[in-house]
Amino acid sequence: MSASLAPECNEVKERYDTCFLKWYSEKYLRGTAKTDECEPLFREYKACIGKALKERGIDTMLEEARADNAENDKEYLKPSKGS
Amino acid sequence: MVKFYSTEYSYDYGFSAVSLAYFLRYPNPYSRHVASTDTIDRHYDPETHRLTTTRLHVKRSRLPPAVLKLLPRSSLGANEDGSTQSFILEKSVIDVKEGWMETESRNLDWNNVLSVIERHSYKRPALASSGEEMDISNGVSLPKDEERTDVSVSVTLKSRIGEQIRKRRQRWGQQASATSVTGNGEIVPVEDEPVKQSWFSSWSSGAVRSAIESISLQRTEKSQPKAQKGMSVVLARLQKGGLQAVLEGMRNDRELAV
Numbered sequence: 494m495s496a497s498l499a500p501e502c503n504e505v506k507e508r509y510d511t512c513f514l515k516w517y518s519e520k521y522l523r524g525t526a527k528t529d530e531c532e533p534l535f536r537e538y539k540a541c542i543g544k545a546l547k548e549r550g551i552d553t554m555l556e557e558a559r560a561d562n563a564e565n566d567k568e569y570l571k572p573s574k575g576s
Numbered sequence: 577m578v579k580f581y582s583t584e585y586s587y588d589y590g591f592s593a594v595s596l597a598y599f600l601r602y603p604n605p606y607s608r609h610v611a612s613t614d615t616i617d618r619h620y621d622p623e624t625h626r627l628t629t630t631r632l633h634v635k636r637s638r639l640p641p642a643v644l645k646l647l648p649r650s651s652l653g654a655n656e657d658g659s660t661q662s663f664i665l666e667k668s669v670i671d672v673k674e675g676w677m678e679t680e681s682r683n684l685d686w687n688n689v690l691s692v693i694e695r696h697s698y699k700r701p702a703l704a705s706s707g708e709e710m711d712i713s714n715g716v717s718l719p720k721d722e723e724r725t726d727v728s729v730s731v732t733l734k735s736r737i738g739e740q741i742r743k744r745r746q747r748w749g750q751q752a753s754a755t756s757v758t759g760n761g762e763i764v765p766v767e768d769e770p771v772k773q774s775w776f777s778s779w780s781s782g783a784v785r786s787a788i789e790s791i792s793l794q795r796t797e798k799s800q801p802k803a804q805k806g807m808s809v810v811l812a813r814l815q816k817g818g819l820q821a822v823l824e825g826m827r828n829d830r831e832l833a834v
Contacts, residue, residue: 495826498611498632513615518716518717518718526622526625529618529619535615542616551632555616558665558682558684
């Protein structure tokens, strides 16, 4: 599996990724998924990575980028759909 | 002041395999510089069967020497040799019923110098012969699928140097004694600001912007075929040895990168 940017989250990330790949292949792609069965694991992983992003100051960069990009989209990328 | 790059191609694999490979594409032999990939948001809508994912990739990158010549290193957060960490925010939406996936990736860090937005659109062709189920792990297989997926890619490059000058000017008054943290964690006074201002002013007419966009476009033209090759490697591994082969391949690629 790919590594997490935060080594302390690698273990829970691996458990989540494994769950996701199985769910994605067996349920999602077959159109039989009723819920995201890996959500409880994702919440655990997200708590870990959320903390790591905060500690490294990356969370602010993410927020700024999202706000900035929204503004930028309006200005420069009017109706340009990728497809 | 915007440059575009676009291309279209197809993979000889079904949509299921391609969408799965998309999630598993880093690291690969053509992208060993991807140090980490984290899913930071994911939402599945059972009504529409759409899956929305936001991921953060960290890449070790080296700025092109040509860009380093144009801009003060300090403005790019790079080390002396131009090596830097890049953050890429990637959003993807998959609709398995309708058979498409739209992705969008943006660079986050030297965003104030150059914004790069890469969009991919993957489509299951309307009419195609049906292939076999692909066995990807003990007891896990991908559904029967057409053996082709169409891709269209567009990259938008936009230099943001002018905006940076405006922001810097606004900040000037407030930051008379600004300090900056170097790569080693030392705090050093920012003494090059006035120099940079005059430097930027003399160039702000767009020459730098346009040069940076051109250099980045050349880079994109080189990196896009590599991204495509990287996906193909992951797809071949998936077909040959299933998930295990993909994960082993990743492990090897990561070891080779260090």
